[in-house]
Amino acid sequence: MRTLRLLIACAPLLMAASPDSAKYNPDPDDILWFLVVSDSHIGLTIMGNPDNTENLEWATSELVQTVQPDFMAHTGDIVDAHGGGLIPLTQFEKEWKIYHDIVETNALDPESYFDLPGNHDQYGDATLEHYLAWSVQGAADGQPNHAWVVDRKDSRYLFIGLATCGSDGAIWPVDQAGLDEVDLAFLQATLQQYPDADIITFLGHHPVAYFNQGQEELYDALADNGATAYLFGHIHDHTLSWQNGVLHASVASLGKSSAKQVLLCAYDGRGFSMKAFDVGEWPMVMVTAPLDSGLAGNHPHDYMIPNSLSSAPVRALAFHPDGIKSVEGTLDTGAPIPMEEVESGVWQGHFDASKLDLYPHSLTVTAHAGSSSASHSISFHVFDDSENEPAPEPENFPEQAGDAPDIVPQDLPLEEAPSAEPPVSDLSPEGATPPEASVPQEDAALSELIAPRGEGLAGSDASDLGFASNGAKGTLRSKSGGCSATTPAPLPFLAFLCFVLSFLPSVLKLNRRHGLRRRHACGHRDLRFANCQTPVSRRALNSFSCSRVRCSGT
Numbered sequence: 406m407r408t409l410r411l412l413i414a415c416a417p418l419l420m421a422a423s424p425d426s427a428k429y430n431p432d433p434d435d436i437l438w439f440l441v442v443s444d445s446h447i448g449l450t451i452m453g454n455p456d457n458t459e460n461l462e463w464a465t466s467e468l469v470q471t472v473q474p475d476f477m478a479h480t481g482d483i484v485d486a487h488g489g490g491l492i493p494l495t496q497f498e499k500e501w502k503i504y505h506d507i508v509e510t511n512a513l514d515p516e517s518y519f520d521l522p523g524n525h526d527q528y529g530d531a532t533l534e535h536y537l538a539w540s541v542q543g544a545a546d547g548q549p550n551h552a553w554v555v556d557r558k559d560s561r562y563l564f565i566g567l568a569t570c571g572s573d574g575a576i577w578p579v580d581q582a583g584l585d586e587v588d589l590a591f592l593q594a595t596l597q598q599y600p601d602a603d604i605i606t607f608l609g610h611h612p613v614a615y616f617n618q619g620q621e622e623l624y625d626a627l628a629d630n631g632a633t634a635y636l637f638g639h640i641h642d643h644t645l646s647w648q649n650g651v652l653h654a655s656v657a658s659l660g661k662s663s664a665k666q667v668l669l670c671a672y673d674g675r676g677f678s679m680k681a682f683d684v685g686e687w688p689m690v691m692v693t694a695p696l697d698s699g700l701a702g703n704h705p706h707d708y709m710i711p712n713s714l715s716s717a718p719v720r721a722l723a724f725h726p727d728g729i730k731s732v733e734g735t736l737d738t739g740a741p742i743p744m745e746e747v748e749s750g751v752w753q754g755h756f757d758a759s760k761l762d763l764y765p766h767s768l769t770v771t772a773h774a775g776s777s778s779a780s781h782s783i784s785f786h787v788f789d790d791s792e793n794e795p796a797p798e799p800e801n802f803p804e805q806a807g808d809a810p811d812i813v814p815q816d817l818p819l820e821e822a823p824s825a826e827p828p829v830s831d832l833s834p835e836g837a838t839p840p841e842a843s844v845p846q847e848d849a850a851l852s853e854l855i856a857p858r859g860e861g862l863a864g865s866d867a868s869d870l871g872f873a874s875n876g877a878k879g880t881l882r883s884k885s886g887g888c889s890a891t892t893p894a895p896l897p898f899l900a901f902l903c904f905v906l907s908f909l910p911s912v913l914k915l916n917r918r919h920g921l922r923r924r925h926a927c928g929h930r931d932l933r934f935a936n937c938q939t940p941v942s943r944r945a946l947n948s949f950s951c952s953r954v955r956c957s958g959t
Contacts, residue, residue: 421600421601421602421603421631422563422602422603422604422605422630422631422632423603423631424604424631424632424633424650424675424677424706425706426603426604426675427674427675427676427677427696427706427707427708428674428675428676428708429674429676429694429695429696429708429710429717429718430673430674430694430718431718432718433673433720433747433748433751433753434557434558434559435557435558435559435560435672435673435674435675436557436671436672436673436674436693436720436751437475437555437557437562437671437672438472438474438475438669438670438671438672438693438722438750439474439475439476439477439478439670439671440464440468440469440472440474440476440477440478440667440668440669440670441477441478441479441480441608441636441656441667441668441670442461442464442477442478442479442480442656442659442667442668443479443480443481443482443523443610443637443638443639443655443656443657443658443659444480444481444482444523444638444639444641444657444658444659444660444661444662445457445458445460445461445479445482445483445484445504445658445659445660446482446484446485446487446525446658446659446660446661447461447483447484447485447500447501447503447504447507447660448484448485448486448487448488448497448499448500448503449485449487449660449661457485457659457660457661458503458507458660460659460660460665460684461504461507461659461660462507462511463684463685464477464659464667464684465477465507465508465511465513465518466510466511467726468667469511469513470726471687471724471725471726472669472689472724472750473749473750475517475555476516476517476518476519476553476555477513477517477518477519478518478519478520478521478564478566478608478636479518479519479520479521480521480523480566480608480609480610480636480637480638480639480656481520481521481522481523481524481525481526481569481570481609481610481638481639482523482524482525482526482610482638482639482658483501483504483520483522483523483525483526483536483540484496484497484500484501484504484525484526484535485500485525485660486500486525486526486528486529486577487500488500492576492577493525493528493576493577494528494529494576494577495528495529495530495576496526496528496529496530496534496535498535498539501535501538501539502539504539504540505539505540508520508541513541514541515541515542515545515546518541518542519541519542519551519553519564519566519608520540520541520542520543521542521549521551521566521567521568521569521608521609521610522536522540522543522549522568522570522610523569523570523610523611523638523639524570524571524580524582524610524611524639525577526570527570527571527572527574528574528575528576528577529574529576530574531572531573531574532574533549533568533570533572536549537549542566548591549568549570549588550565550566550567550568550588550591550592551565551566552564552565552566552591552595552598552599553566554599554602560603560604560672560675561599561601561602561603561604562602562603562604562606562672563595563599563602563604563605563606564605564606564607564608565592565595565605565606565607565608566607566608566609567584567588567591567592567607567608567609567623568584568588568609568610569582569583569584569588569609569610569611569616569637570582570610570611571583571617572585572587580615581617581618582610582611582615582616582617583611583616583617583618583619583620584616584618584619584622584623585618585619588619589619589622592622592623592626596626596630603675604633604672604675604677605630605631605632605633606632606633606634606635606636607623607626607627607632607634607635607636608635608636608637609635609636609637610637610638610639611637611639612637612639612640612653612655613627613635613653615639624648624649627648627649627651628649628650628651632651633651633652633677633706634651634652634653634654634670634677634679635651635652635653635654636654636655636656636668636670637653637654637655637656638655638656638658639655640655641657641658641661641662642655642657642662642664643655643656643657643664643666643668643681645700645701645702646701647701647702647703647705650705650706652677652700652701654668654679654701656668656681657681659684664683665683665684666681666682666683666684667681667682667684668680668681668682669681669682669689669691669722671691671693671722673693673694673696673720674694676693676694676696676706676707676708677696677700677706678691678692678693678696678697678700679691679700680781686779687724687725687726687774687777687779688723688724688725688729688772688773688774688777688778688779689722689723689724689725689772689779690721690722690723690724690732690770690771690772690779690780690781691721691722691781692719692720692721692768692770692781692783693720693721693722694718694719694720695707695708695710695717695719695768695783695785696708696783696785697783697784697785698765698783698784698785698786699783699784700783707785707786709785709786709787709788710758710785710786710787710788711758711787711788711789711790712758712759712761712763712787712788712789712790712791713758713759713790713791714757714758714759715757715758715759716755716756716757717755717756717757717758718753718754718755719734719742719744719753719754719755719756719768719770720751720752720753721734721744721751721752721753721770721772721781722750722751722752723750723752723770723772724750725772725774725775725777727774727775728774729746729752729772729773729774730773730774730775731772731773732744732746732752732754732770732771732772732773733754733770733771734754734756734768734769734770734771735768735769735770735771736756736761736766736767736768737766737767742754742755742756744770752770752772758787761787762787763786763787763788763789764786764787765784765785765786766784766785766786766787767782767783767784768782768783768784768785769781769782769783770782
């Protein structure tokens with residue numbers, strides 16, 4: 406187990422995935438969407454809902470045929486192991502046969518349907534014999550864990566489905582959830598197999614907090630490998646939370662909960678969106694661009710829209726079994742934004758971002774189908790990218806104080822002009838030779854690295870390290886008044902600085918793995934980026950421009 410933990414921890418050295426790579430695409434050439442269901446509990450007849458088979462039949466037929474997703478995932482508790490009795494005791498072939506007939510009738514295959522085992526699917530069956538024989542994925546490859554890839558124009562999306570159910574065959578109410586050595590070995594091998602994945606999504610049956618084994622390993626794998634989301638079921642409720650920058654989202658049960666739901670999820674330009682819909686709810690509409698900055702409270706991986714865009718895109722998915730009649734967007738409380746279908750299920754319009762202020766904005770997209778309609782509202786932020794314009798070239802200051810030209814103040818007579826020679830300190834011993842004003846050549850080179858005028862630390866953002874960019878630290882000033890020459894920081898300071906910087910990679914990794922991030926009074930993360938002196942709550946990453954971004958809570 407310790408060796409597997411080490412291998413999984415080393416996998417990020419090879420992975421390129423990052424949810425922060427989301428970008429605001431002008432065109433829908435990097436978009437995919439998929440459906441997630443869970444807890445169908447086929448065979449539940451006592452204390453259950455008779456719709457437990459009808460809902461799965463609807464989801465695998467009308468829903469899939471209308472939405473046309475890239476795939477559908479079922480995160481477990483496929484059957485109930487109830488067998489018409491009082492409690493789940495063991496697996497019943499008749500329950501699995503009902504399930505198999507439903508997915509086979511609706512032509513779901515291993516390329517488009519990914520079903521994972523839950524705790525009810527292993528009650529009384531430690532080897533998952535019934536799951537491997539009757540499920541779509543289990544029968545296809547004889548494995549309880551699965552991984553698949555969806556490729557788009559500029560992105561590779563990796564999905565990892567894990568068998569989080571126990572492997573002891575215990576009966577209800579025992580539930581040894583988690584990942585054993587076999588599961589962790591599969592996870593480690595998958596991460597090594599796809600080092601070129603741009604976005605990684607994990608799926609399982611249980612929330613990670615419920616794990617009895619492998620909990621720390623999965624938390625580390627999620628954080629260290631740049632996972633975007635972990636999608637699960639089990640709790641029969643729809644919940645959303647950000648944990649160490651990863652979205653943990655559950656979907657309500659198809660067969661047991663009062664709110665029977667499905668999840669519609671999408672990646673647009675690597676940016677993640679999702680929305681829960683009740684069984685039989687039409688039309689479906691979900692905004693995919695801009696990203697919703699309010700997803701699960703505060704989306705840490707959203708982007709901001711530059712106010713230089715006079716034609717900023719709005720994209721949404723809209724579906725109805727009888728077709729969508731029209732779709733329009735509304736920005737704040739302004740005029741409607743007309744939208745047209747640019748490809749099947751994808752609608753797009755545009756608005757003028759240059760007319761918007763820098764405060765948060767709301768966007769509502771409404772889809773009409775026959776006499777019914779539905780809406781989805783999001784929030785987004787605009788930033789001023791005029792600050793990205795190149796700064797004027799700095800004046801050419803002399804490298805050494807001794808080379809400074811003689812400047813005679815215009816309001817003083819020539820004979821009263823200050824001498825270019827530095828004054829002798831009153832504390833100097835009598836007859837001592839005054840110090841030279843020029844900087845030694847080797848120290849002059851260091852001064853360029855430590856504190857060039859107006860730049861701070863060369864090649865880095867001084868504000869990131871907590872140093873003033875000019876004069877506050879790393880410089881010494883003459884005791885005499887006026888503007889004196891700037892001299893470099895002493896060499897002991899450089900040694901101390903190198904010592905401190907040597908710990909920076911470890912500190913950053915600790916922050917990423919355990920979420921030890923400073924926060925503002927507003928509660929937003931305190932992050933800084935190159936050429937940005939402003940603490941921010943989100944990254945300004947988009948295909949058009951990157952610039953200073955602001956904390957929306959301050």
